[in-house]
Amino acid sequence: MKNSWTKTKFYMLMSVLAIFLAGCGKENLSALQPAGEIGKQQFFLIVLSISIMLLVVGTVAITFTIAVLKSRRSKVGEAFVPKQVAGNHKLEVIWTTIPIILLIILAIPTVWITFKQADVEDMVTEDGVANKDSVIVNVTAYQYWWEFEYEHEGVVTSQDLVVPTDEKVFFNLKGADVKHSFWIPSAGGKLDTNVDGINSFYLVFDDDKAENADRLFYGKCAELCGPSHALMDFKVNALPREEFDQWLADMKEFEEEGKTADSSDAKEGQEIFNNSCMGCHSVTPTNPGAAGPNLTNFGDRELIAGVLEHNEENLIDWIKDPESIKPDNKMTGAYQLNDDEIEKVAAYLMELKVDKNSGDVEKMKKAIEAEDNDEGGDN
Numbered sequence: 572m573k574n575s576w577t578k579t580k581f582y583m584l585m586s587v588l589a590i591f592l593a594g595c596g597k598e599n600l601s602a603l604q605p606a607g608e609i610g611k612q613q614f615f616l617i618v619l620s621i622s623i624m625l626l627v628v629g630t631v632a633i634t635f636t637i638a639v640l641k642s643r644r645s646k647v648g649e650a651f652v653p654k655q656v657a658g659n660h661k662l663e664v665i666w667t668t669i670p671i672i673l674l675i676i677l678a679i680p681t682v683w684i685t686f687k688q689a690d691v692e693d694m695v696t697e698d699g700v701a702n703k704d705s706v707i708v709n710v711t712a713y714q715y716w717w718e719f720e721y722e723h724e725g726v727v728t729s730q731d732l733v734v735p736t737d738e739k740v741f742f743n744l745k746g747a748d749v750k751h752s753f754w755i756p757s758a759g760g761k762l763d764t765n766v767d768g769i770n771s772f773y774l775v776f777d778d779d780k781a782e783n784a785d786r787l788f789y790g791k792c793a794e795l796c797g798p799s800h801a802l803m804d805f806k807v808n809a810l811p812r813e814e815f816d817q818w819l820a821d822m823k824e825f826e827e828e829g830k831t832a833d834s835s836d837a838k839e840g841q842e843i844f845n846n847s848c849m850g851c852h853s854v855t856p857t858n859p860g861a862a863g864p865n866l867t868n869f870g871d872r873e874l875i876a877g878v879l880e881h882n883e884e885n886l887i888d889w890i891k892d893p894e895s896i897k898p899d900n901k902m903t904g905a906y907q908l909n910d911d912e913i914e915k916v917a918a919y920l921m922e923l924k925v926d927k928n929s930g931d932v933e934k935m936k937k938a939i940e941a942e943d944n945d946e947g948g949d950n
């Protein structure tokens with residue numbers, strides 16, 4: 572009876588573990604499924620170091636077990652004295668040399684890859700100015716959101732990072748308030764965003780991997796930075812170069828044309844927004860805004876506040892009581908709006924779309940589905 576209960580407990584534990592481990596393999600969120608050059612190199616280092624560790628742990632465990640089993644008093648007798656090996660020249664050479672060799676095997680690729688990954692030479696020209704041919708994104712981390720500025724175009728966006736695939740994308744990282752850390756598990760990282768000093772590196776997003784992940788990777792803050800650290804997520808929309816260029820062009824064009832609200836609610840909302848929210852937020856793609864995220868393409872985004880599903884209902888909940896969703900955020904108490912005003916502001920924000928076929932992931936997913944269905948129909 573007792574035995575079967577022990578077995579049941581064992582199987583229960585294993586199934587819970589299986590469920591947890593099942594989450595490790597998402598192609599848009601896992602360092603174990605690298606989606607580009609940097610991620611692949613980092614994965615290689617993970618595998619290399621774990622293999623060496625397993626080799627050492629395995630050897631020690633096996634040797635230990637053999638020693639324990641073979642040298643029991645019951646087997647060798649009470650009076651047995653093992654062969655004394657203290658000061659044995661040969662043995663000491665062996666157990667000093669093996670760890671040195673293992674460390675060298677671990678150190679050479681680690682040091683080589685670390686320096687290679689920090690190589691941002693292509694980011695600047697010989698004259699020391701930003702290289703026009705390279706995509707450079709200036710990242711600023713705030714409690715608890717991300718701002719992305721495209722160096723050459725001056726386009727600013729927040730929370731949803733858009734990048735081209737199959738080429739180096741350079742990042743200049745800094746923190747606005749405290750230290751955060753920029754991490755896109757599938758592509759690579761982490762690298763600290765410090766308050767003083769800029770850290771630079773690059774990532775590559777493979778186009779086929781991006782396609783497998785529905786062109787959407789997840790980014791995270793990897794440095795404990797306050798109560799909402801775990802909610803400091805962002806999205807990475809990885810597009811083929813032409814679509815990326817189109818997105819940038821759409822963003823710039825949007826600035827020239829400006830955006831006026833369509834529905835009457837949204838029109839009223841726009842006015843309320845201009846009076847109450849504009850102090851912190853910007854809806855111009857080349858203006859970072861004073862203290863809050865740039866909302867130019869808010870309607871196109873994947874999530875609200877980085878954590879809620881993107882719909883009007885959630886947006887209203889967020890504006891009404893941000894503290895309950897993201898504790899310690901800077902929006903709490905920054906404005907006084909009644910429920911009616913909040914609904915109108917939400918209607919306005921949901922209309923803030925930069926009309927782009929390219930960057931709109933939802934549209935893209937639908938297009939892919941439609942394509943798949945078409946293929947099915949032809950057969």
Ligand code: CUA
Pocket residue numbers: 712713714715750751752792793794795796797799800801803
């Ligand atoms: Cu920012 Cu953790």
